Amino acid sequence: MADSAGTPLKRTPLHFSHVALGARMVPFGGWDMPVEYSGITAEHMAVRTAAGLFDVSHMGEVEIAGKGALEAVQHITSNDASKLQVGQIQYSALTTPEGAFVDDLLVYRFGPSHFLLVINAGGIDKDYAWIAAKANDAVPGIATHNSSSRYALIAIQGPKAQQILQTQTDIDLQAIKYYWFAHGEIAAVRGTVSRTGYTGEDGFEVMVPPAMAAAVWDALMQAGKPHGLIPAGLGARDTLRLEAAMRLYGNDIDDSTTVLEADLGWIVGWNKPEFLGRAALVAQKAKGTTRTLVGFEMIDRAIGRHGHAVFYKGEPAGVVTSGTQTPFLKKAIGMAYVPTSIKTPGTEIEIDIRGRRAKAVIVPMPFYKRPKKS
Amino acid sequence: MSYPTDLKYTKEHEWIRVDDGAGAVGITDFAQQQLGDVVYVELPDVGATMTQGAVFGTIESVKAVSELFAPVSGEVLEVNASLKDRPELVNSKPHDTWLVKVKLANPGETASLMDAAGYEALIAK
Structure with missing residues (x-):
């Protein structure tokens, strides 16, 4: 193959x-x-x-270790890794200076100065080159290693x-x-x-x-x-x-969508004095985003899918990033970028499905929440 | 699996069962296997006209969208209403689950379709 x-x-x-x-x-x-x-x-x-x-x-693993490892991780990721205890993990973003995604990732704190980053399969080489260069900017000489094959x-x-x-x-x-x-x-x-x-x-x-x-x-x-x-x-x-409304890199988020547009403000360490993309995200937070990732549920019998155009009151209003008929909820659901001004749940939108406009409604995410253990 | 000999097949994996000038149209077992779990079938209205080789509807699985190509030309006589709530019938009984019934405009068109042996040879490639 x-x-x-x-x-x-x-x-x-x-x-x-x-x-x-x-x-x-x-x-x-x-x-x-x-x-x-x-x-x-x-x-x-x-x-x-x-x-x-x-x-x-297929997921990739990158390790950052040695004196200054925390500073390097803090520089390249959006979330506040100083909050991690050894043995703890956080969801985070590898951010561009614009506050968009080089990738989304999990940060494991293996030791006080040893971190493992789990990154997406599609961009391991690109991510590793980015991580190695940017970590070195923050902490010259810091050890980074692409451990994916290990x-x-x-x-x-x-x-x-x-x-x-x-x-x-x-x-x-x-x-x-x-x-x-x-x-x-x-x-x-x-x-x-x-x-x-x-x-x-x-x-x-x-x-x-x-x-x-x-x-x-x-x-x-x-x-x-x-x-x-x-x-x-x-x-x-x-x-x-x-x-579960978890974002998929390449569909819902990429290097043209910011962490705030993806409605992932909770993975931004706002109290961190510095990280790549901080200035852009702080400015965007103050001004407000023009578009936001929202969840939708189809009203008409149809399935909105990745790339389908979204309309609001007849005018173009964004694009579907993910969508399917889900086996458990038995509903057609999806995510789309829409103008922030219409993001409120309950707003009706239309999705162009092969030339036909089908009705959908914006709903809160996640679509599914597992029952709490008693 | 051996394919029913009373059906005629298209290279796009539809089948048609012709009986007295009318034909029931469905998709083949091979097609449903390729699609995976079918969740939605979009079909024309009764009275609509289908043209041989042209798209007459779409079928969606969880993962993919696929177009349906008309095996013959003609007028849609009936649409299978049970697919609205049970689209999975296309997976479980592909050769017994018709999507539309069509009144053949030109019965000679079926000559261009494959028989079971020809279709089996096509999908074996």
Whole structure:
């Protein structure tokens, strides 16, 4: 397989597990990835009601370590990494001087002066070059390393995830809070477990050496089977994250959309004295954004999708960034950039779907919130 | 899977079952497998005219949108109303789930369609 430009696709360490499971493989961000095994709907529902197992080894990892590591991370990311304790994780943005996204990422604090950044698969080389250069601007000589080939990443997501994973590890999973992690053994393999995910469901992401990934995958498949765990592909990952209103880089956010326009002001460390894009974001916050990312739900029977034009009172008013019919909510939902002046939930908009204007209404995000444990 | 021999097939993966000057039109098992879970089917109104080879509707799965191409020309006699609430029938019973019934304007047009053996050869490529 090769992508449209003819470049050979990269394979994750779990490639042959996917093929053996009968996955339908598609190119994604330069990788040959499973889009579905049993079907997007079944996989989506399994994650909402039991558990799903995802290979997310295509994601990139970059490490920043040594004296000044915190200062370097503070300079290149929007969120306030000084608030992170060792063992804690935060969602953040790698920002341009304009306050837009080079990428969105997770920042893990491995040690007082050791950070691991988990970045999107599509831009690992571009991101790493950016990170290395900008970190060096802030802290000359700081050590940065593209560790992507050193980690396989497996996500186990769903209400049964903890119960299943606990059978394979001595780490006390109950003690890991949301957006925290712990090191230990998983299926007799040394690795790191974080309570994170991209599904809106409770669950974990397990980082292990690539050579051991298939052993861990198989152990979790076996342990999960009696609990209804099934393998889940990128298709379900996309519908799940959309129900949870998690942004997708390249669709909902990119280097032309600012953190504030993406309605992610909560990942900006406003009290930080300095970071790339700070001045632009402070100015935009004072003045107000002209456009904002909002959630919508279709009123007419139709599905607004990425790239469809949005209209308000007959006038062009933006563009849909993500949209689908979601298996769990059984509604057509999506996200779109619209003028900030019309962002209020309840506002009716129209979406041009192949030449036909279909009615939709702006709704609060997220679309789906998991039930709180009693 | 072997494809029903009483159907005629297009290279765009529609089928038509012709009976007494009228034809029921659907999509093939191969097509539904490629699409994945179907969530929405947009069809013409009764009385609309279809033209052989031209788009007459769209079918959407969770992931993708695909156009439907008319296997023959003619007037739409009936639209399958059960698809509104149960679009997944296209996945579970592709060759029994018709989308529209059409009155053939020119019965000779079916000569340009493939039989089951021809269609199986096409998708085996």
